[in-house]
Amino acid sequence: MKRWIPFVLAVAGTAIAAALLVNIFEKKQEAKNPFFRVVELDDNTDDPAVWGKNFPLQYDSYKRTVDQARTRYGGSEAIPHVRTAKDQRDVVTQSKIEEDPRLKRMWLGYPFSVDFREERGHAYMLVDQQNTKRVTEFKQPGACLNCHASSYVAMKKAGGGDVVKGFGALNAQPYAEAVQAVKHPVSCIDCHEPKTMQLRITRPAFVEGMRALKGAAYDVNTMAGAQEMRSYVCAQCHVEYYFKGPEKRLTFPWHKGLKVDNIYDYYAEVKHKDFEHKETGASALKAQHPEFELWSQGVHARSGVSCADCHMPPKLCTDGDAGHLSDRRRVGA
Amino acid sequence: MKSRTPGFKPSWTAFTVALGAFFGLGLFNIHYAHGTSYLQDDPSACANCHVMKDVYDSWRKGPHHHVAACNDCHTPAGLVPKYANKALNGFFHSWAFTFGTYPGNIQITGRNRAVTEKACLKCHADLTENLRAAHPATRHVSCLHCHNTVGHQH
Numbered sequence: 001m002k003r004w005i006p007f008v009l010a011v012a013g014t015a016i017a018a019a020l021l022v023n024i025f026e027k028k029q030e031a032k033n034p035f036f037r038v039v040e041l042d043d044n045t046d047d048p049a050v051w052g053k054n055f056p057l058q059y060d061s062y063k064r065t066v067d068q069a070r071t072r073y074g075g076s077e078a079i080p081h082v083r084t085a086k087d088q089r090d091v092v093t094q095s096k097i098e099e100d101p102r103l104k105r106m107w108l109g110y111p112f113s114v115d116f117r118e119e120r121g122h123a124y125m126l127v128d129q130q131n132t133k134r135v136t137e138f139k140q141p142g143a144c145l146n147c148h149a150s151s152y153v154a155m156k157k158a159g160g161g162d163v164v165k166g167f168g169a170l171n172a173q174p175y176a177e178a179v180q181a182v183k184h185p186v187s188c189i190d191c192h193e194p195k196t197m198q199l200r201i202t203r204p205a206f207v208e209g210m211r212a213l214k215g216a217a218y219d220v221n222t223m224a225g226a227q228e229m230r231s232y233v234c235a236q237c238h239v240e241y242y243f244k245g246p247e248k249r250l251t252f253p254w255h256k257g258l259k260v261d262n263i264y265d266y267y268a269e270v271k272h273k274d275f276e277h278k279e280t281g282a283s284a285l286k287a288q289h290p291e292f293e294l295w296s297q298g299v300h301a302r303s304g305v306s307c308a309d310c311h312m313p314p315k316l317c318t319d320g321d322a323g324h325l326s327d328r329r330r331v332g333a
Numbered sequence: 334m335k336s337r338t339p340g341f342k343p344s345w346t347a348f349t350v351a352l353g354a355f356f357g358l359g360l361f362n363i364h365y366a367h368g369t370s371y372l373q374d375d376p377s378a379c380a381n382c383h384v385m386k387d388v389y390d391s392w393r394k395g396p397h398h399h400v401a402a403c404n405d406c407h408t409p410a411g412l413v414p415k416y417a418n419k420a421l422n423g424f425f426h427s428w429a430f431t432f433g434t435y436p437g438n439i440q441i442t443g444r445n446r447a448v449t450e451k452a453c454l455k456c457h458a459d460l461t462e463n464l465r466a467a468h469p470a471t472r473h474v475s476c477l478h479c480h481n482t483v484g485h486q487h
Contacts, residue, residue, distance in 0.1 A: 007343045010351040017358040023431055024366050031383035227399065304399040313394075 041194040046153040051188040062188070065121030068093070076118045086136045089127065093118035109278035110286065111138045125149070125185045135175055141248040142178025143171040147237035149182035150190050152202040157181070167204040171248045191233040199229040203236040209252030230306035235292035238307075242272055258293045371423060376402040382430050384439070392485040406452040406484055407445065418448065449484075450477055 038053040045051065052059025068078035068091070076093040083090065097103045097116045107113035115133035129135055129148040145151050151170065152163065158181065159166025170178050193200045201207055201220050210220045210232075224232055240263060244251040253272075256262040264285070267273070273283035295301050300310075343351075363369070370378035380389035392398055397406075407422075408415040422445065429435040441449070453476040454461070461476075468474050 003348060004341045004343055007348050007351050010348075010355040014351065014355045014358055017355065017362055020431070021358065021362050021365065024362065027382065027430070031386070034383065034386060226393075230394075305396075308394070309396065 043189070043194055044153050044156070045194060046150045046184055046187055046189050048150075048184060048187040051194075055188075058188075063123070065123040068120060076120050086133075087131045089131050092128075093120055105279070107275075107286065110275035110284070112286065114138075122186050126182070127185075130179065140175040141171060141243060142173035142175055143243050143248045143250045144175055145170065145178050145182055146203060146205060146250050148185070149179075150184040150187035151182055152190055154181040155204075163202070164204045168247065168249065171243070171250055186237075190236070199226075199233050201229075201232060201236060205241065205250040205252055206232070206236040206239075209239070209254050212252070213254040213258065227304060227306055230308040231292065231295065231301075234307040234311075238289055238291035240287050240290040240293060242267075242274070244270075244272075254293075258296045260287075260290075260293075263290075263293070371419065374402060374404045376404075379403045382426070384430055384435070388439070388485050395483070395485050397483050401456075401484070405455065406449050409448050409451065410455065446477065450475060453477075453480075 035054055039050055041051060041054065048059060048062060052062075068076050070077050078091045079094055081087070081089050081092040095115075095117050097107075097113065103116065104113045107116075111134035114137060117128075117132070120128060125148045129144060134140070135144070145154075146167075155163050155166035155170055157166065158169045170181070188194075190202050191199055201224075207220055211218050220232060239252050241250055241252050243249065253263045253266045256266045256269075267285060272285075274285050276282070277284050291307075295307065367378065367381050370381065376389065376392065379385050392403070404415070404419075408418050450473075457476075465474055
């Protein structure tokens with residue numbers, strides 16, 4: 001047999017294999033930068049506009065939480081508002097206690113009986129808190145800011161790099177003082193690790209709540225699955241809570257479980273009450289917004305459907321955005 | 334092209350080196366490109382090529398991600414048809430990705446669409462029996478015509 005034929009084939013094959021190797025290498029380099037890196041993000045970048053330079057599509061849908069339009073899935077209606085000395089808003093939502101005046105009497109002795117409006121999109125969480133009579137006419141602690149601002153970087157700074165220490169410090173401060181440390185409503189860094197964009201838990205109250213629920217060894221950031229995280233990041237705030245003791249430590253009452261009876265038993269044991277009813281003198285509890293607890297008991301949690309699956313569905317277009325307009329209107333969108 | 338002349342006869346050493354280089358480099362290519370990952374069902378293998386990143390990401394956030402992965406819908410039932418389909422798609426996908434001969438907005442081929450169409454029935458055959466029986470056998474009712482985003486967007 002002519003030996004040169006397989007020889008030439010082997011040489012040509014090697015050349016093609018080398019060319020293919022270079023091509024695969026180039027494609028792998030392309031894959032390392034799936035987005036156009038305009039700015040460097042680090043663990044102190046709490047301004048969502050800076051993140052938006054790298055992720056303009058995600059930022060765009062995040063910003064759309066300013067929309068106020070009622071759809072068949074809910075939402076709030078924009079109502080014009082005349083500014084007052086204590087309330088600087090031009091637009092608000094309808095007052096729930098005016099819609100149903102029984103609430104005023106039911107919550108007598110509790111700040112909610114004075115001011116309680118329909119909730120708006122994430123974009124308004126900080127400005128609405130700063131202007132509600134529950135904050136302007138009552139003494140409130142910095143603990144309120146855990147979930148009404150992008151407070152991760154503020155907590156880290158207050159604790160000298162230690163978030164848990166800063167969490168303790170921020171909780172105990174008076175609201176007017178603590179609010180100086182924050183600038184933005186919930187932002188990218190509150191749920192995303194800035195280098196990899198992976199979901200992560202930034203709120204110590206949730207870390208502690210999950211330890212109370214699942215045992216002291218449970219570390220949510222290393223032990224939770226990817227699909228669980230798509231609910232847990234929301235559960236950093238969409239939960240029942242109270243401020244524990246004179247240090248006003250934000251606490252999730254999950255020590256006996258997530259059901260309403262478990263939570264009631266826990267409150268009874270630690271002798272916590274939200275307020276004393278002014279007319280009857282009864283000790284009273286008012287559930288805040290236990291979305292995570294209710295979801296946990298339902299068919300969706302059992303079937304592995306997370307919060308984000310319905311409330312942040314991918315948009316029906318080819319831009320690759322997961323849909324950061326997270327509110328009630330996105331359900332079924 | 335001296336080597337092409339019929340009188341050319343490489344030494345056994347040169348022959349062995351050439352053959353060794355070919356197989357060595359070839360094997361390294363397979364390793365470097367995670368060639369063996371395509372033999373199993375891990376959906377991340379489909380995103381080895383970054384062109385599938387968008388599809389992969391939206392599948393991970395989509396409604397079927399905890400019950401069906403890529404191979405459940407994009408390969409036919411049965412071991413031989415499954416791997417024949419994988420080999421065929423693997424070749425054409427590699428070709429397209431290497432030479433860039435594919436549209437920016439990736440389109441599924443007719444053959445692969447038929448595979449996916451059948452795959453719906455792997456799980457939903459009982460559920461849709463009445464619906465399918467109500468149509469004449471000559472007229473196929475397409476699942477994907479309406480449910481084209483249950484797996485992923487795009």
